Amino acid sequence: MSSPTSSALEQYKAQRASLIEQDYLLRRDRLPSEVSDLESEADAVIRRIRTEEAESIWSASHESIPHPFPGMEFLTGKSIIVKTRLFKILSKMPKGGLLHAHLDATVNASYLWSLALAQPAIYVSTSSVLVKETLSSTLPSFKAMPKDFQSAERSLSGDSYTPGTWVPLNAARNSFDPALGGSTGFDDWIIGSMMISPAEAYGTHNTVAKIWNKFTNTFLVAQGLTRFMPIFADYVREFLYSSIEDGISYVEPRINFLTKFMTGEDGQQDIDHKKMVRIFDGVVKEVKDKMKAEGREDEFIGAKIIYSTIRFITPEELDWYLDDCLALKKAFPHLIAGFDLVGNENSLYPLTYYLEQLLRFKERVQKEGIDLPFIFHAGETLGDGTEADQNLYDAILLGTKRIGHGFSLVKHPKLMELCRDRQIALEVCPISCVCSRLTSSMPAHPLPIILNNGVPVALSSDDPSVFGNMGLTYDFFQVLVASEVAGLSTLRTLAQDSIQFSSLEGSEKEVALRAWRARWEKFLAYIIESERDN
């Protein structure tokens, strides 16, 4: 047979190129004017390293990790990730803002534990007697006690321990049964109760429902420590500095205000929300001042708070929290960014359950001319047409500023169009999705669908202390290695959009974007230089 004419082949290739172009037309990282020569050069370096390491690192065999691949299950893959050159490079990247993280899960669990051990006011108890077989499934409870509190117990692990009795933390640690590992076993047990292990995520708790149980428990444990005022300030400070260390220049954590009071230094549970926010505000100012004094003001723009409560309260209770949020907004207008309802959407109340309250609130802030939007979690589910999935309709109809997770958004062509048109950004948390079993691994995550449909995305870590994905480097890494489409333009767009779609306002946002751009240029130069040195 004769060859197809070269013109037929040429025509086909032109058609193909045009089709690919159309297919990616909506992507926010495909605005061609924005790619500088420097970025092109750095992008080529990144892509080459990715291809090389897919072979040299991800195709090699690793002890005790039977199936390595780029974008693999994070909890088992992490030890390989940190060995890569790509990870080292990304750790230097200016990440922009962190727009989806739950405050009580933002600081390394070991660090929180070291803060707790320094507080003699803290006591520990368990609801059952500790035995080796059930140790890892038994939860510690923490409570800061007044100075005059007297405990009859000095040990948590003895036969004589009466469940529910409070034991001084350091006494409990020092007397911890050697059969349970002694003080090291004690530390491992506590830290394990605040984190999700690979064995849990991929074995014992390998469904969305079961992992949520473990997940909720990690918060119960951590909050017993973080909500003690002397720890709280240190905790927030560490969150900010470790974020800065990772290249994050702005944070917008969700703070759970469900509990109406936190515990003060004197062991009294009487620190109200206003006092709590004032502490937060003070730490943010302190860090900003310190950064400025070091000439590093570009590295930290600030922080705001998304007020959150949990979606198991009654509609009447919600009214109290909405009022409380509004009062805080009036007291700290520069700090309160929005309102959210958090918790497992699959088992707790949908937004429609609170419809009257939410509509009324929306009307009220509108009338009062206050900028206090909803920033709802919605669609964090595998359900199709379930209440959790349908929360997406309500989040959008109620005017949500962004969507937390929006994992099931990709099922909804009309909603993707609305998010694109109304510029509702999705707070996408790749590693969180893998740990919570919404997706088996990064290559199965719907992020490429979201990006190809032009929906803005702010990449987020969600609960880094629980999953171990501290900072944003891990999440950016997973995105970059799981797609051949993703490159430096993608990372740039994600980082830039995390500022663009943040709650920063007017000139604040301009300053943040300008500072970020300057750092991005330095990052590109660093990539190219690191390649020359290699």
Added chain:
Amino acid sequence: MSSPTSSALEQYKAQRASLIEQDYLLRRDRLPSEVSDLESEADAVIRRIRTEEAESIWSASHESIPHPFPGMEFLTGKSIIVKTRLFKILSKMPKGGLLHAHLDATVNASYLWSLALAQPAIYVSTSSVLVKETLSSTLPSFKAMPKDFQSAERSLSGDSYTPGTWVPLNAARNSFDPALGGSTGFDDWIIGSMMISPAEAYGTHNTVAKIWNKFTNTFLVAQGLTRFMPIFADYVREFLYSSIEDGISYVEPRINFLTKFMTGEDGQQDIDHKKMVRIFDGVVKEVKDKMKAEGREDEFIGAKIIYSTIRFITPEELDWYLDDCLALKKAFPHLIAGFDLVGNENSLYPLTYYLEQLLRFKERVQKEGIDLPFIFHAGETLGDGTEADQNLYDAILLGTKRIGHGFSLVKHPKLMELCRDRQIALEVCPISCVCSRLTSSMPAHPLPIILNNGVPVALSSDDPSVFGNMGLTYDFFQVLVASEVAGLSTLRTLAQDSIQFSSLEGSEKEVALRAWRARWEKFLAYIIESERDN
């Protein structure tokens, strides 16, 4: 605070209903005129049972199945599925056509094995000595020998066995080492070599790349048996009858024509493709006649063949296969439906590798006025922007009639639009995707995205003998339980579209659709009746 006015609430609810309607507007199962009262009633029954069984069956604990949930990993969930009332009902459903199945994987492995044991001409060998530790990873090879063939070996498992030597099948079975399980161990080993076990899919081979290795091996083993002429006819017959038994009224298997000759009854490998297709044709006619004689002609419309070869051949070799396919089409115009290239898209050649050959072929059949379309596998991958993912562009540009799998299509907004507009149906194989680790379980499968974007779908089983999803009942079951949107309209649309988008022509298709519709009405009546009896 005052309540939002009831009109504000009403307005919200109307907006919400309208948004949901728009969101699902493209779905092919939402054409409202088609839902009869009978179907509405039956749908309510199905939905009620689904809700009940989600609780009574899927939330209960099951021995050795730690995490049951609707749509769970098929290989472990199967034993629960068969206990449900929903499965029993779906087994009676008229399924329409089976448009994506590889012939050598369409008959229960145990049945194939019983056919093999009845053939004294068949010999077996292994490439290494069998020991307990490596038994399950050692592959048996089969070969039909001429009558005068003499083997020096009577046993496969003795110390004296020389790897590569052919042993008569029954002798090998009868003499199989008791330490390896004797004849039962022999049977288990062979059948295990043709199927994927839960331990393999979710443990030892838990990545797409590793499962493909095992998968390829199952075909190597099975083809040693299916491509022996006396077995081949029985095999095709059993495929047809077991499909009919499951409510499938038309099949369009892909047959792998890579090997140019199959082995005849005399042990000579000299049965060419024309003779092979003639045998297939004869069996189809025989079954049609028998069904007609029983007054059951509505239950079996017929079968066509999609000619396939493997995407590791050279472009020059492809020319031979394209010529061969065209010659078969001319000899059996009623039987040859199209042409495909099969095999692991992630590791073998992309369509672009064969571009010249494929374009030339397309031009040629067009010029000759022959209806012989491509029906390509494409996008059966987790890759984003990889060659396997990009096969979708080429499949569509080359005019594919349907797309086999198209798993990554959901990433491509423009291609989804093209498939919808040009009515290119996707052959979606849910259970295959779970077994091949493209998706962790059914709730994570992209089918809802495909349906919500109005892309036509033909639900298929792919390799039922390898995965154990014989017929189509299992696949329909998994689709129904993993979505609250899916109901009887969805099943009806999927079944109907499997005829609509088949290679049946003109009046054939009309007959098939008419017959199917009558059976669907009976199925609805059966559902309602079964509810009354319950």
